[in-house]
Amino acid sequence: MQHDPQPSRDPRILHPDWEPGDTLIALLARNARTHPDGIAMRERDHGIWQQTTWAGYLDAVLALAAGFEAAGIGPGDIVLVTGDNRARLYVATLALTALRAIPAPAYSDARPEELLDQMIREGIRAAVVEDQEQVDKLESLRDRHPDLTKIFYDDPRGLGAKAPAGAAALADLAENGQARLAAEAGLRDDLIGRATVFDTAVLLHSSGTTGAPKGIPLRHGHVLSGVRNAAAAGYFREGEEHMAYLPMAWVGDFSFSIAAAIELRFTVNVPENQETALHDLREIAPTLYFASPRAWSAMLTRVQVGIAETSGLKRRLYDHFMPFALELERARLAGRKPSALQRFWRGVGDVVIYGPLRDQLGLRRVARPYTAGEAIGEEVFLYFRALGLNLRQFYGQTENCALAVAQSSDDISLTTVGRPFPGVEVRIDETGEILLKGGNIFDGYFENEKATAESLRDGWLCTGDAGQWSDDGQLMVLGRLSEVMHKADGTRFIPTYLENRLKFASAIRDVCVIGKDRAFLSAIVCIDFAAVGQWAQERGLSYTSYAELSQRPEVLELVRREIARLNDAVPAELSIRRFVNLHKEFDPDDGEVTRTRKLKRGVIDARYGQIIDAVYAGHDEIEYEARITYESGETGVLTRVLKIGDLDGGQH
Known part of the structure; x- marks a missing residue:
């Protein structure tokens, strides 16, 4: 056929x-x-x-x-x-x-x-x-x-x-x-x-x-x-x-x-x-090296864990030179040039710390390191640039061969994805949607004329992403237009924007922001087991499983602080008021995320509806029956008590 x-x-x-x-x-x-x-x-x-x-x-x-x-x-x-x-x-x-x-x-x-x-x-x-x-x-x-x-x-x-x-x-x-x-x-x-x-x-x-x-x-x-x-x-x-x-x-x-x-x-x-x-x-x-923001974050966690396990001169040199490099990079992104003395010490740091670290990571020859797929955390982005990598963000989709917009090597921003490649046109329509045109744009979906007609209009690819231009003419991607939601009072919010900001934190692997037609925003959080496990070990906190670690009071407080940091950076009406640490990670085999770890909100809303209801009912905890599938194919039920955390003094 x-x-x-x-x-x-x-x-x-x-x-x-x-x-x-x-x-x-x-x-x-x-x-x-x-x-x-x-x-x-x-x-x-x-x-x-x-x-x-x-x-x-x-x-x-x-x-x-x-x-x-x-x-x-x-x-x-x-x-x-x-x-x-x-x-x-x-x-x-x-x-x-x-x-x-x-x-x-x-x-x-x-x-x-x-x-x-x-x-x-x-x-x-x-x-x-x-x-x-x-x-x-x-x-x-x-x-x-x-x-x-x-x-x-x-x-x-x-x-x-x-x-x-x-x-x-x-x-x-x-x-x-x-x-x-x-x-x-x-x-x-x-x-x-x-x-x-x-x-x-x-x-x-x-x-x-x-x-x-x-x-x-x-x-x-x-x-x-x-x-x-x-x-x-x-x-x-x-x-x-x-x-x-x-x-x-x-x-x-x-x-x-x-x-x-x-x-x-x-x-x-x-x-x-x-x-x-x-x-x-x-x-x-x-x-040439590409890695997702999640992979760059994991690499940073691995470095931090390794440094935490060292002592003596190496640790002292790292503690001196890395903060220096981070401040230098912040100043550079703000448009301030380093002094001759700063350039000298940057060179010294490259010999004793930055270069050896790049070599240990396998990145000593990387001239073109990139990241894309979602927003990258400021801490992660700054760290690798401070390490001497010219890390840049780009923007693309399967429909445009993943190659459409990128930051140039001398035009870096924490909040934008750069400018269009030669041969690619970008505009933002009256609804705020990002539109693309060029020879790299596909011609239509496989045997799906309806979806093709919705995505291709007058030669333009309707990306489905909301965007705007920065003051200096770079593209800013805000999130999926289809995910623009409204609270009960009509306040507009884009969950992916808030979720990506929360995933900047090393303690958080995945998060789903809830709030459509609700009085306030809440979050279902999946902790990063490796990062939080290391954090707990350094503090002498015992645990036997992901589920137990996620519910420890110290971990709940760690996540609460990360959410509070986000709340300080967004308008008050977009702050997250309550959260729950899930007993497991979102799993593509359970249909909760795609293979590229994009949330399937409908599945999450249905599967965890009982938890969501408890969050909005004002409960402090919920006894949740989790259905599990064993390797044999048999299924069973485990009962978990999940704590529900508050911010803003617990007013909900």
Whole structure:
């Protein structure tokens, strides 16, 4: 079954300036021709880095493409791709695009039901997976989706003769494909030239916070426009060292690890696994590094924990030089230049503290560090800039290849996301919505004309985000327009704005602000178990579980102080008056957050309605029955007593 993701929108009419032969495959062939011995990819396997040249990369893609074709994969076929970052999964993704098939990545930790929904929606008959775990997951769904007839796997451990019917190793496919290339004259050039700039290079998906995820087809032209716009703004440079550790189902990984890597000849480094990524990062020492605000915050927590465990001269030097660097960075952002003496001591600090710390984190060579996805805390942002990293924020969505707006290296602000890239237009309409236009903007959702009509108007992408311009012309993102809510008295508020500010605190991992049609705002808080656990340990506070730690009076007071700090920074009518520390984290497997940890408010409101009612009824605590699912699949109920905290003297 073949699919055209946008049957009613002719890309040749929408993009008359695109050159038909301008594709990822053609650019990969260019790299193999002009830099055949350059290192395109490294992958750590059993502790040893295996290197692939550009010539070898192209050979691997074409061999697998020939093998896929022999196995029945053809133009328009949508193929599920799932697993952790693996070199052969990147090769397989490109091999599918060479055949004009459509790779559709899914998160490696997606529940079987999520995969089933995607396969049914997209008519998926074949899948490319990492290992036995993913094979078993898909095999369990075959009785409900019998159309899935082919599963191709990378890691054969645990499979081999035990592989289910229709499953085959990617290595065997590549071997068959190589034989075809050797036997069929002209097949190699044919495979390089089949795809066009108008073909879909990847089918990604929205987060699904308000319903089923929407398919987002990105053509070769879209992703290459995004990369070239970013490069024109100095966001990428040729020959970057990049670490591919972000989920393959996320648009940023496709844009960085495949599109930008091929266009600008990055060396893509694939860590051995997620558990070794931080260790591998130090060996890789990338020049380009992206991490979410949550990841930067976790890195800061790791540094602080490490410093807390040191003593002697190292601790004294850190305690002297870091506050100095932080004050220097605050002054710089305020427009004040350092004196000659301050520059001297900054240089000394770089030798004894800042440089060694960057090296320990694996960031000693990073010239272009970025963050995006949500607001980053001022403390975190300032810290890494004080450490000597030119950390910058950017703004993008899957629909625009994640590449639209970014801060320049010399135009940094704590409250903005920067200016549009060359080739991208931004305006804010009368409702306050951010609109985007450019060659990187997708052409419409997969088989969803209604959603397409709502998102694309007169060539502009309606992002759904509320924004405004700063006094110096930079874009400020306030939150989702759909999440603009009103209290009972009509006061307007955007929960995500308040939630992001609260998540700046290291003690808070997730938070959901409640208050629609209510007299005041409240919050359901999920503490950060690692950070708060370390904090408790330093103070000699005992606990045996997340639930117990979250309800300790000292932890309740810690969270209360963080909320009070937010209340001091916002208008009184937006202050949070009551809160409860949840007994667990929000969990994507429970449907409370997406795989990228965006809140599913409807689920949270329904599941914790009893708690919310108690908060607004003025109770001091609630006995909550939490339903849990054991590994065996059996369910049970645990009763938890959750304390409800007050601010502003407990008036509610």
